[in-house]
Each structure stands twice: as C-alpha cells, then as structure tokens.
Amino acid sequence: MFKIMIVEDDYKIREIMIENIKKWNFDAIAVEDFNEVFHTFVKYEPDLVLMDINLPCFDGFYWCNKIREVSRVPIVFISSRNTNMDIIMAINMGADDFIQKPFSLDVLIAKLTAILRRTYSYSNIESNVLEYNGAILNLKDCNLMYNEEKIDLTKNEFKILYTLIKNNREVVSRDKIMKALWEDESFVDDNTLTVNINRLRKKLSDMGLTDFIQTKKGQGYIIQ
Template identity: 35%
Template sequence: MNKILVIEDELDIANIILDYLVKERFEVKICQDGSLAMDIFHVFNPDLVILDLMLPGMDGYEICRKIREVSNIPIIILSAKVEEFDKIMGLKLGADDYVTKPFRMRELLARVQAMLRRSQIFNKGLSNPISFKELKIYPSEHRVEKNGTVIDLSPREFDVLIYLASNPGQVFTRDQLYNQIWGLEALGDISTITVTVNRLRQKLESDLNHPEYIQTVWGVGYKFGK
C-alpha cells in the first residue's frame, strides 16, 4: 500500500483528500503545521507528498527544498497561488507537479497514480548505463554522472532525461513528452516541460547557448544529442 503525506493547513481540504485517497487504498497522513512537516515526513516515510505552499510555521517552498535534500519521492504542490512565478519557483525547488485550487479530486488522483507508476514505466527494460560524451546515466540507480561527478536531479528531471536519452536523435514535441512522462493527457500545463528542460540544461550543459545534450528543434520540440 502506497503512503501519501498531505501537508495542508485547511482541514476541510485535507480531509476531502484523505477520504478520497483512502477509498483508493492509499495510506494517508495529514500534517497541518509546516514546522512539523519534516518530522512527520521522516517518521511516516511516504511514497508521495501533496504539499500546500501557504502554511503556518514553515512555508511549502522551504519544505519542498528540505525534502529534496533527503529524498527524490514525487512532490505535488497544491496551492491557491496561480501566478507563473509561484509555479516556476516550486518546480525549481524540485516539485514534480503543480495543481492550483480549486481542483477536482479525480484530476489529483490521476496525477498521484501517474507519478507512482512512473518508476515502473521508465525502468522497464532499462538496466544498462547510457553514455554520451561526458554524461553517463544509470537508469536502475536513478543516477547521472558528468565527468565522474554525480548530478543531482529531481525524479521528474531524471524522467525527462532518460526518456530523451533512450531515444537519441528522435524529436519529441512538448505535448508528446508531457503525455508520455506525466501520463495526463489534457490535464496539465505543458509549460512544465519547458521549465523542466531549462533546469536540466542548467545542471548538465557547459554552454547554455550551445547545448550538447538536450537540444531544441525550433518549432517542433526537443531531442537528445545529435
């Protein structure tokens, strides 16, 4: 049974999420105080976190950053903040997805299920390391090295990289990447792909103006290598 930690100070919303996910056979724990979130996180050891941004004690951005220091589990931000800046900030700190309030529980459930299926989908048949120039990707270990130095990637960044690197030279549109990796046709904002690719380039590329690994095919999408 997968465990989900819901960090949300609005008890009505938290209980709606809890009731819905429990019916879907998830084990769910609620945390309403940001200052207690990391203690509960370490004790509960969840498989996925649903995280509000506006919390007492410690805000969601800081909690997201702290979780990413110790874990690569999926994080879904659930927030009333709708500005593009807030979404980009959350994704930069390592969140995997961003859902704005009000939301539909069916959509949230679809996102939760898609993320928990992710490792099985992307690791299936991928056990051998992938090497390209100075980059080496270890799919089964979720590890990436450049010139022998480990590159710290979020789970979603790793998924985008492994998907592109497994199909070198093939061009994918943003819609294709979103549907294949996020697994949520027509439910999400494909600008998430742009943000994720930009973060990957900042971590992998020596020259952002002339990327070697994740390249843009103007008017179409992205590809890995040549």
C-alpha cells in the same frame, strides 16, 4: 500500499483528500504540527507528498527544499497561488507537478496515480535517512542533522552511528561495531574504536545530543 503525506493547512480540504485517497487503496496522513513537517516525513516515509504553499511557520517551498536535501520522493504542490513565478519556483525547488485550487478530486487522483506509476515503475526511490529521537542520519551524504544543525561525519563515525541507530533498542557489542567497520577491509582495532566513539560523542554533545551514546559496561553501547 502507497503512502501519501498531505501538508495542507485547511482542515476541510485535507480531510476530503484523505477520504478520497483512501478510497483508491492508498494510505494517507495529514501533518498536524506544521513545525514538524520534516520529522513527519522522515518517520512516515511517504511515497508521495502533497504540499500547499501557504502554511503556518514556513511555506511549502521551504519544506520542499528540506525534503529534497535527503530524498527524491515525488512532491506535488496544491495551491490557490497560480502565478507563473509560483509554478516556476515550485518546479525549481524540485516539485513534480503543480495543481491549482480549487481542483477536481478525479484530476487529483489521476495525477497521483500517474506519478506513482511513472516513478516506481522505473526506480526504487526511498528516503535516504534514518531518524531517532529527532536525530536524522543522512545515508547518502554521511552527515547528521539535529535541531536544524548539521555536522559531517567521518566514514567510521558514520558506520558506528548507523549501526547503533539501526539497533536502537538493543545493546550493540564492540565486536559487532568493529565488524561493521571492517566491511571495507580497513583494519580497526579496539583502541581505534575507542578513539572514534569518543570523537563521535564529542561531536554529538556539541550539537546538543549529550549522552546520546551510552556505555553498558561489559556489554557494549546503546543510544538513548
């Protein structure tokens, strides 16, 4: 089932859209907290985003740009703003279509269906991120984002953090982490792992993620 995320400030409009989208056997949610648009996107992992331009806090252009940093998921703007400049900005930001308000629900559904069919018939587009407690790991560019701050990770730091986040409710042994690092045939001994863990912890602490990686004596590591 395709998942649609709606970023629309008008409560009545978004409820009508959700009701009609679900009639076509799509799943749909609407963003409630407009400070958390990006985090909602990461957690929900939608197949398509419906985005208004005029929003509280930051406008739709801002959130479109944030999403495009990590994903090529289709984004369709819906707005009463219909100047050529608005449409050009939307397309330049990476939007796939622009629907002017007021719009026909039949036209909306037809456009969504066409974009989903076109997109997912030819490629498997996914969000290239992992998220845990507000920390967002970019799988494509090997960086970590937290509270609007971004840090670059070395290859080993990225693999360590990826392994821990993928197993976020489990204690991960040092052996399992070292095996993950060995996948590219580079030799990593026990001391090298300790150095990488300590360096990663320092980077995390500097961006506000103090004690993000916890040591379980005699067992391994777990993220908090």
